[in-house]
Amino acid sequence: MIIVRPIQQSDLKALHRIAIESGHGFTSLPVNEKLLKQRINHAEESFNKAVTQAGKEGYLFVMEDSKTGEVVGTSGIEAAVGLDDAFYHYHLGKVVHSSRELNIYNTVETLSLCNDYTGASEICTLFLSDSHRKDNNGRFLSRFRFLFIAEHKARFSETIIAEMRGVSDEQGRSPFWQWLEEHFFSMDFPTADYLTGIGKKVFIAELMPKYPIYVNLLSKGAQAVIDKVHPQTVPALRLLEAEGFARRGYVDIFDAGPTVESHVNSIKTVNESRRCQVIIGAVQSTDNYIICNSKVTNFRATQTALSLRETAKQVVITQKVADALLVKEGDWVRLVAN
Incomplete structure (x- = not known):
């Protein structure tokens, strides 16, 4: 994995x-x-x-x-x-050099340090x-x-x-x-x-x-x-x-x-990700997701197949995936379709 x-x-x-x-x-x-x-x-x-x-x-x-x-x-x-x-x-900008009297109009690109x-x-x-x-x-x-x-x-x-x-x-x-x-x-x-x-x-x-x-x-x-x-x-x-x-x-x-x-x-x-509670069990779906735990110091993420229960805000993952993510049943994870 x-x-x-x-x-x-x-x-x-x-x-x-x-x-x-x-x-x-x-x-x-x-x-x-x-x-x-x-x-x-x-x-x-x-x-x-x-x-x-x-x-x-x-x-x-x-x-x-x-x-x-x-x-x-x-x-x-x-x-x-x-x-x-x-x-x-450098920021790309433009400077215009023009003379109405001479009918000259030149646009020049510039690079400005910022x-x-x-x-x-x-x-x-x-x-x-x-x-x-x-x-x-x-x-x-x-x-x-x-x-x-x-x-x-x-x-x-x-x-x-x-x-x-x-x-x-x-x-x-x-x-x-x-x-x-x-x-x-x-x-x-x-x-x-x-x-x-x-x-x-x-x-x-x-x-x-x-x-x-x-x-x-x-x-x-x-x-x-x-x-x-x-x-x-x-x-x-x-x-x-x-x-x-x-x-x-x-x-x-x-x-x-x-x-x-x-x-x-x-x-x-960020917009399409969702938070779900973990259920550990058999995964029937083959849909692949990126999933991570909600920790900082012990953060873990992986990509895997999982079963999503959107209405209940729950996700079914295998015990192997749960171990890799350092989560147990009932913990919250964040995921997005891969």
């Missing part, structure tokens, strides 16, 4: 392996054992903390194959970004090993987070965002960053990306151009990748768009990948 649970100290080796597998552009998982350990510590503190409003908490989960005990993926939620370190984006998403909750750090990219595991690893948010809304902001990985090659070279590097930074993309991942963001404020950048002054290669996603990220973007996430003109300052957002109550999984 595939389950999702909060990360713990014993997962450090697996998280380090995932950080290596994820490659360039995966800023939230730097290949640095000390920082990964700090990330785990922060997650454990967050899961154990009594919370009444979104703050500096960071929730990191792992996907585990219960047959082997192997950790095969990870997924996270930041409760409120930008409260400690500035959270930067911190507009400060305080928003961010879904992040999604990675699944190749061996388990099947059986809807990728969808499950993304969507369960919305069940967690729906069950514990007080812990999160009303605005939920996701930064999508932008275009870069196998060596981690970003066409967008190459232009910035040439004119402002003298630092390659993997290095800048790594420094951001380990929390050293001061250089952004020190070196990033403060005034709007005219897009038509960028190289053709840089212009071509603005608001575009890495080929491997296309399925994740489509899934989020199906959930109701949309682009609002914000892009990453390093690779120009898009940021998508949604109000928490507009997310499809």
Whole structure:
């Protein structure tokens, strides 16, 4: 059985392996054992903390194959970004240059550095090993987070965002960053990306151009990748768009990948999820659901067939599933059709 649970100290080796597998552009998982350990510590503190409003908490989960005990993926939620370190984006805007006398009217796109998403909750750090990219595991690893948010809304902001990985090659070279590097930074993309991942963001404020950048002054290669996603990220973007996430003109300052957002109550999984009481027994249905318990520290989620009794707000699950979810008969769970 595939389950999702909060990360713990014993997962450090697996998280380090995932950080290596994820490659360039995966800023939230730097290949640095000390920082990964700090990330785990922060997650454990967050899961154990009594919370009444979104703050500096960071929730990191792992996907585990219960047959082997192997950790095969990870997924996270930041409760409120930008409260400690500035959270930067470029916003795509327009400037009009016109002269009625000369009958000239030109519209020019601009990129303006901003911190507009400060305080928003961010879904992040999604990675699944190749061996388990099947059986809807990728969808499950993304969507369960919305069940967690729906069950514990007080812990999160009303605005939920996701930064999508932008275009870069196998060596981690970003066409967008190459232009910035040439004119402002003298630092390659993997290095800048790594420094951001380990929390050293001061250089952004020190070196990033403060005034709007005219897009038509960028190289053709840089212009071509603005608001575009890495080929491997296309399925994740489509899934989020199906959930109701949309682009609002914000892009990453390093690779120009898009940021998508949604109000928490507009997310499809949040709206369609329901709370039910557990009945343990034989399951007649083959309908597949994502289901989680109502806990925080001992949170568990899985995908499974179950029998739903909608009128009575009850759900029938097997003893095996109940054990995996750490629930007993009469406990409340949250679920959504997969």
